[in-house]
Amino acid sequence: xxxxxxxxxxxxxxxxxxxxxxxxxxxxxxxxxxxxxxxxxxxxxxxxxxxxxxxxxxxxxxxxxxxxxxxxxxxxxxxxxxxxxxxxxxxxxxxxxxxxxxxxxxxxxxxxxxxxxxxxxxxxxxxxxxxxxxxxxxxxxxxxxxxxxxxxxxxxxxxxxxxxxxxxxxxxxxxxxxxxxxxxxxxxxxxxxxxxxxxxxxxxxxxxxxxxxxxxxxxxxxxxxxxxxxxxxxxxxxxxxxxxxxxxxxxxxxxxxxxxxxxxxxxxxxxxxxxxxxxxxxxxxxxxxxxxxxxxxxxxxxxxxxxxxxxxxxxxxxxxxxxxxxxxxxxxxxxxxxxxxxxxxxxxxxxxxxxxxxxxxxxxxxxxxxxxxxxxxxxxxxxxxxxxxxxxxxxxxxxxxxxxxxxxxxxxxxxxxxxxxxxxxxxxxxxxxxxxxxxxxxxxxxxxxxxxxxxxxxxxxxxxxxxxxxxxxxxxxxxxxxxxxxxxxxxxxxxxxxxxxxxxxxxxxxxxxxxxxxxxxxxxxxxxxxxxxxxxxxxxxxxxxxxxxxxxxxxxxxxxxxxxxxxxxxxxxxxxxxxxxxxxxxxxxxxxxxxxxxxxxxxxxxxxxx
Amino acid sequence: xxxxxxxxxxxxxxxxxxxxxxxxxxxxxxxxxxxxxxxxxxxxxxxxxxxxxxxxxxxxxxxxxxxxxxxxxxxxxxxxxxxxxxxxxxxxxxxxxxxxxxxxxxxxxxxxxxxxxxxxxxxxxxxxxxxxxxxxxxxxxxxxxxxxxxxxxxxxxxxxxxxxxxxxxxxxxxxxxxxxxxxxxxxxxxxxxxxxxxxxxxxxxxxxxxxxxxxxxxxxxxxxxxxxxxxxxxxxxxxxxxxxxxxxxxxxxxxxxxxxxxxxxxxxxxxxxxxxxxxxxxxxxxxxxxxxxxxxxxxxxxxxxxxxxxxxxxxxxxxx
Numbered sequence: 001x002x003x004x005x006x007x008x009x010x011x012x013x014x015x016x017x018x019x020x021x022x023x024x025x026x027x028x029x030x031x032x033x034x035x036x037x038x039x040x041x042x043x044x045x046x047x048x049x050x051x052x053x054x055x056x057x058x059x060x061x062x063x064x065x066x067x068x069x070x071x072x073x074x075x076x077x078x079x080x081x082x083x084x085x086x087x088x089x090x091x092x093x094x095x096x097x098x099x100x101x102x103x104x105x106x107x108x109x110x111x112x113x114x115x116x117x118x119x120x121x122x123x124x125x126x127x128x129x130x131x132x133x134x135x136x137x138x139x140x141x142x143x144x145x146x147x148x149x150x151x152x153x154x155x156x157x158x159x160x161x162x163x164x165x166x167x168x169x170x171x172x173x174x175x176x177x178x179x180x181x182x183x184x185x186x187x188x189x190x191x192x193x194x195x196x197x198x199x200x201x202x203x204x205x206x207x208x209x210x211x212x213x214x215x216x217x218x219x220x221x222x223x224x225x226x227x228x229x230x231x232x233x234x235x236x237x238x239x240x241x242x243x244x245x246x247x248x249x250x251x252x253x254x255x256x257x258x259x260x261x262x263x264x265x266x267x268x269x270x271x272x273x274x275x276x277x278x279x280x281x282x283x284x285x286x287x288x289x290x291x292x293x294x295x296x297x298x299x300x301x302x303x304x305x306x307x308x309x310x311x312x313x314x315x316x317x318x319x320x321x322x323x324x325x326x327x328x329x330x331x332x333x334x335x336x337x338x339x340x341x342x343x344x345x346x347x348x349x350x351x352x353x354x355x356x357x358x359x360x361x362x363x364x365x366x367x368x369x370x371x372x373x374x375x376x377x378x379x380x381x382x383x384x385x386x387x388x389x390x391x392x393x394x395x396x397x398x399x400x401x402x403x404x405x406x407x408x409x410x411x412x413x414x415x416x417x418x419x420x421x422x423x424x425x426x427x428x429x430x431x432x433x434x435x436x437x438x439x440x441x442x443x444x445x446x447x448x449x450x451x452x453x454x455x456x457x458x459x460x461x462x463x464x465x466x467x468x469x470x471x472x473x474x475x476x477x478x479x480x481x482x483x484x485x486x487x488x489x490x491x492x493x494x495x496x497x498x499x500x501x502x503x504x505x506x507x508x509x510x511x512x513x514x515x516x517x518x519x520x521x522x523x524x525x526x527x528x529x530x531x532x533x534x535x536x537x538x539x540x541x542x543x544x545x546x547x548x549x550x551x552x553x554x555x556x557x558x559x560x561x562x563x564x565x566x567x568x569x570x571x572x573x574x575x576x577x578x579x580x581x582x583x584x585x586x587x588x589x590x591x592x593x594x595x596x597x598x599x600x601x602x603x604x605x606x607x608x609x610x
Numbered sequence: 611x612x613x614x615x616x617x618x619x620x621x622x623x624x625x626x627x628x629x630x631x632x633x634x635x636x637x638x639x640x641x642x643x644x645x646x647x648x649x650x651x652x653x654x655x656x657x658x659x660x661x662x663x664x665x666x667x668x669x670x671x672x673x674x675x676x677x678x679x680x681x682x683x684x685x686x687x688x689x690x691x692x693x694x695x696x697x698x699x700x701x702x703x704x705x706x707x708x709x710x711x712x713x714x715x716x717x718x719x720x721x722x723x724x725x726x727x728x729x730x731x732x733x734x735x736x737x738x739x740x741x742x743x744x745x746x747x748x749x750x751x752x753x754x755x756x757x758x759x760x761x762x763x764x765x766x767x768x769x770x771x772x773x774x775x776x777x778x779x780x781x782x783x784x785x786x787x788x789x790x791x792x793x794x795x796x797x798x799x800x801x802x803x804x805x806x807x808x809x810x811x812x813x814x815x816x817x818x819x820x821x822x823x824x825x826x827x828x829x830x831x832x833x834x835x836x837x838x839x840x841x842x843x844x845x846x847x848x849x850x851x852x853x854x855x856x857x858x859x860x861x862x863x864x865x866x867x868x869x870x871x872x873x874x875x876x877x878x879x880x881x882x883x884x885x886x887x888x889x890x891x892x893x894x895x896x897x898x899x900x901x902x903x904x905x906x907x908x909x910x911x912x913x914x915x916x917x918x919x920x921x922x923x924x925x926x927x928x929x930x
Contacts, residue, residue, distance in 0.1 A: 080888050081880040083693050090694070092648065167661065167694075172654030240694045262703060263880040265780045289775055290878045292759060296767045297774065483642025483893060486649055506652045513651050520655040 056327030056575065059586035064603035066583055069282035072600060073607060075289040075303040077310065081263025082288060087231075087245045088224040089160045090168055098307055101594045102268050102284055103144070103251035105224045107137065107154065108217065112590030113399055114507035115215045116223075121252065121275065122154070124221070126214055128544055131207045133214060133221060139201055142273040143227055144256035151203050153225040156232055158192055159184070161222065165237035174213075177220040179206045211539040212549055216508040225252060254279045254597035264288055270598075279598035298323060301609030304579040304602070311385040311575055312453070320577075322608040326587040327575040329396050331509075333389050334502035336372070336567040338365050341525035342492050349518050350527045358443065358497050361436075362564060363422035368443075368498070369408030369567040370415035371468045372461055378570060381453055385575070389568035391557045396589060397509045399546065400553035408567055415468045424469075432471040443472045446488060446499040449479035458500075472498075489523050499523070500569070511535050511556055515566075526565035534559060579607040611921065615914065622910050626903065630679065633902040637895050638671050644691035644893045665691075678899065688896035692889070697900045701885070705867055707777055708874075708881040711797045711804075712866035718805035723812035730813060731820025731851070732843060742813065750810040754872040758803050762876060765799055772799040775878030800877040804870060812855055819851035826850075856923045860916030864908035 076082070078095055085091040088105055109120035116124050121141050125134040141149040161170045162184045176182050180193030194206040210219055217223040227250040234242050244250075249257060254276070255268035265287040270279040289297055289306075295316035298306060318325065338359040341352040354360040378386045390407025393400050419425075423436035435441045443465075447458050458479060465472040475495045480488065489499050501523065503514065513519055516535050517527040534556045543549035560566055576587050581604040585593055593600065644665070645658045666674060681688060687697040730742040749757075766774040773779065773796050782789040823829060824847070832842045869882030882901070889897035 079875050079878075080884055085694060092694075167664075169648050169653045169657050169661070171660075172657040174654070241696065259780055261776065261778055261780050264776045264778075264878070267780045285780060287776065287780075288878055290875055292755070292876055293762055293767075293774060296763060300767050302774075481641070482891075483640070483646045486646055487641040503651050506650070513654075521649070521651065 056573065057324060058326055058328050058588040059591070060324040060326060060578055060582070060584075062324075062580055062583050062585075062603060064583065066280070066601035066603055067605060069280070070602040070605070071282055072284045072305070072582070072602065073303045074284060074286040075294060075297060075306045076286055077291050077294050077306060077308045078288045079290055079292075084246060084260065084262055085240060086249045086257070087226070087239070089157050089166075089170065089222075089226060090240050090245065092168065095308070099266055099286055100251075101253075102255045102286070102597065103249075103253040103257060103271070104594070105226065105252045107135070107225055108223050109595055110216075110507070112588075113397070114589070116217065121149070121225070124215075126210065128210055128541065131210045133205045133207065133210070134198070135203045135205065135221075137201050137225075138275065141252065141275040143229070143250045143252060144271045144273055145230075145250050146273055147227070147229050147250070149225060149252065150228070151197055151200055152228040152232070154203050155195055155197065156226045156228045157222045157224060158195055160226065160236055160239065162192055163236040165235070167237075167240070174218060175220045177208050179208060181220070210541065212543045212546075213508055213510060213539055218508050218510075227251075255281075255284055258283065274598055276596075276598050280601050298577050299610045301579065301607040304582050304607050305585070306577045309575055309577055311573060312382065312451075314383050314385060314575065317577055320610045322610040323577045323579050325575055325577050326585070327385075327573045328587050328589060329394060330572050330574045331394055331396060331505045331507065332502065332572055333392060333394055333505070334500065334569045334572075335389075335392065336369065336569055337489075337499050337501060337524040338368075338565055338567075339492065339497055339499070339523075339525060340565055341527075343490075343520055343522075343525060348520075350522050350525050352526050352528065358441075361422055361424075363418045364424060365564040365567070366408070367415040367418040367422075367424075367468065368465065368470065369564060370411045370418070371464050371470070372408070372569070373410045373464050374569055375410050377457055377460060381457055382570075382572070386570040386572040389571045390561075392511065392560055392566065392568055393509050393553060393557060394505060394571055399550055400509055402554045402557045405557055405561055407561065408564075412464075412468050419468065419470075426469055431469065432466075433469040441471060443470060444475045444495050444497045445472050446475040446485060446493075446496040447479050448482055448485045448500070455479060475499075490520065492525065509553075510538055512539050515556075515560075524565045526563065528563075531556070531559055531563075580604075581606070581608050611918075615918070618914050622907070625910060626906060629906045630899070630903055631675065633899055634675050634678065635671055637893075637898050638674070640890075640893060642893050643667050644895065647892055678896075687900045690889075690894055690897050692892045692894045692897070697896050700897065701882075701900060701904065704869075704880055704882050704885045707879065708869040708883070709866055710793070711801055711873075711879065711881060712869070714794075714797055715801035715804040715808070716862055716866065718801055719808050719812070722805060723809040724816065726809065727813040727816025728820060728843070728848065728851075731817040731824075734817075734821050739817075743817075746810040746813045749807050752807065754803070754807055754870065755876060757807060758800075758873060758876040761799060761803050772796075777879055797879075800873045800879055803877075804873050815854050816851055819854060820847055823847045823850055853920075853924055856919050857916055859919050860914065861909075861912040863915060864912035867908060868905065 076095060076098060082095045082099065083091070083093045085093070085096050086100055088100065091097060091100070107120055107122040108116045108124065111117050122135050122137045125136070127133065135154060137149060137151065137154060143149060158178065158181075160166060161168065161175060162181050164185055164187055171185060178192060178194045180189060180191075180195070183189040184192045196204040196206070198204055205221065207214075207219060213219045214221055227244075230250045231239060231242070231244045234244060239245055247260060251257070251271070252275070254271055254274050256271045258267045258269040260266050265285060267283060267285045269283040270281060272278055289303070291310055291313070294306065294309065295313055297303060298317055299320055299322070301322055314325075317323065340354060340357045340359060341350060343349075344351050359365055374388045378384060378388060388407065388409065390405045391402055393402070395401045395403065419433060424433040424441065426433045427438050428434065428440075433441060445458075445462070448454075458474070462472050462474075475488070475493070485499075488496060489501070512535050514521050515527075515531065516522060517532045534552055537543060537552040538549060538556065543552060578585050581602050583601040583603050584599070587593065643662060644667075645662055648658060662668060666677065678688070685698075689695065690697050690700050693700055726742050726745070730739045733739050762774060765771045777796050778789065778793045779796075782792050828846060829842060832846050833839075837845075867882060869884070869886070871883035871887050873879065874881040874884045885897065886901050888894075889901065
């Protein structure tokens, strides 16, 4: 008895403590308008979403006299240590790439459509007729240790990736498009025969087949240099563990590594040899900050810029006065997929079976798209940092995105009409529709688990479907852990009728790899002659004509919308809090800060606190 | 006694062997493999299949097991799939971090718990006792992450007494005195959090042992001999009441390497707890097996140590 009383008191006390912590916390009561930041958008920062009220600045000026030098404090929001593989050929984790951006070995620069320009260290010339590309590097570029950049440094990465001891993912079908890559990988050739050194600054690469992807760094073209004078003598198998990758990599970017605390922080100093000029800042310190305390850290003015900030924490920082919140649409879409067949692992191709699939009815699929109130989910759960997607091509790809596509918007009436028309009616009066043969219809949804909100969102969607009379239940009865989810989806588990997934598209939005006939990642297992032709056309030699390619992209989007084997769900924004002391900072894809790091400046000695 | 210790060590061999088989099989039962996480439109399924094959993950489990145990006997625990590093190096680095954090935690923990336990027991039912009992229940009830966040917010951000994340500030040169001081400074707040939350068990044990001991014959004898109460407590009762705590000491020592996922995550401190959890979610088999084996060995060693300690502090107990 006595004990229960005490624990009650204890419980009450701890609740009090929690409440005290909250009220003393970083949250001002949130106002109704989520974005009151003035939106003096630079030119094309405007997201193309029609019904989204959330617009962000993509750049910030912060006038004021710049201080001499200074160190930029960068927070990288992450709940685990970073891996620390500082080599473009070997890294796997996106966070390592974020770190390497400060000292990048990137050869090319890209424009707002992510196409390679002539502005970078190297230029690219494509000889479409002969399937050749010529990479020419500037003559005056030096590595951070003062050694000159030579064409060997451009050739070396190919010989790392193609090597038989290479354990990364980049030795892929695209890479095998380089003539001689397979022979080199098999060990029957000493070098890759398709790589021809013309002079000290020029490399000619021969490909089996070229497509427009080459202009986005695809088709096997490698867009980074590797410091041959530092790593050429290290056996490829031992490279990943070497100090030249882990501790003191030589680099080409505006900054170079000074010190590393493994998994926690990296300090960079300016690279006096940077080819665009000596950076104005003295250095940059990047630190891993746990997601639980990042908002308070931002408020306290500990950091100048914050990378990988989770957009769901937006309400915690949106009223802070010491920062600007920059945002841009992400190269991402989430989607609802319908299982319409199997993957034949012997023939290595998708076998679509519309009649034999529970989800084979087009009107049923469309109705399921109209039934979802994704608009409300975006608003309530994501503070409009996500918006309903109408297409499988994110709007950032202006040249290819079909903004006129109607997409599926919330319309339960239409959903019910479609279902009635297709013969899905409730014959036994239990509130759920039966299939056209009068058999009970139970649709199994597979969805990935993430945070607690995910559960609520999925419950909401299930309710949306129940509202139009569809009995949708969860495969395995609950949300599925990431690895298990992809295992089941890939294996065409019979317990999955529909599934919710997402793709980060990268900078080349081509649907090949995801929607082609021979693609294992074509999880909905839908293919048709029309779709296959379109997908191939997008990366065909004819598509070097941009207009033709754009047309094919539109045809692809329209075809998917009509068939509804995949229903796009959401696009999302990524945001970056930037402290008021950072001068002239842009998060715009067309003019990103990473392409002029040497010009970054600060207007105060310390980051501004709130 | 030495015979027993040697025998106990010998028994550990089959125990660890069984553990290794179990963990190996269970790890393989988990859906997915280390390469599942690499799926993206930019990766080529054929390459993933090739990597899986190369890593030998398509072989039957017993073949994979034989390969693993063969290497393990030669001291090669393999390469972490995620970190692409030698597993022993990786664990070594994290273990060192965790060891210092836990050591300080345990030190602070005893520093708080033992005096409080003694006071509560000695002045049973007084206001002091009630406050201490209340304290121990409150801390028992608070989840680690809640208190961790409160402390971080209060002492880290508001009062700015302590650094807020990481194990050391990057600006100090490794090896200097300032560097080691900074490392110590970084673990103070996390270990304090950890210690405050762990005191309940010890306080309660000590308190009830002391309360029991007060009515014991030897206490009455000591009192009747005219020994002052203060001395009775410090010489007689205290020593006897520490027995159950000594019984745990072995586990406490070996538990120093376990780490705490909550404390590590909140304070951004790279340690064993995080490594273990993240290796499971990324299916980093080589790290999972190595860690479970290590934890298993430490648990066995801990129980042996506890027995040895008991036989030293309590002559009535013989380990034979």
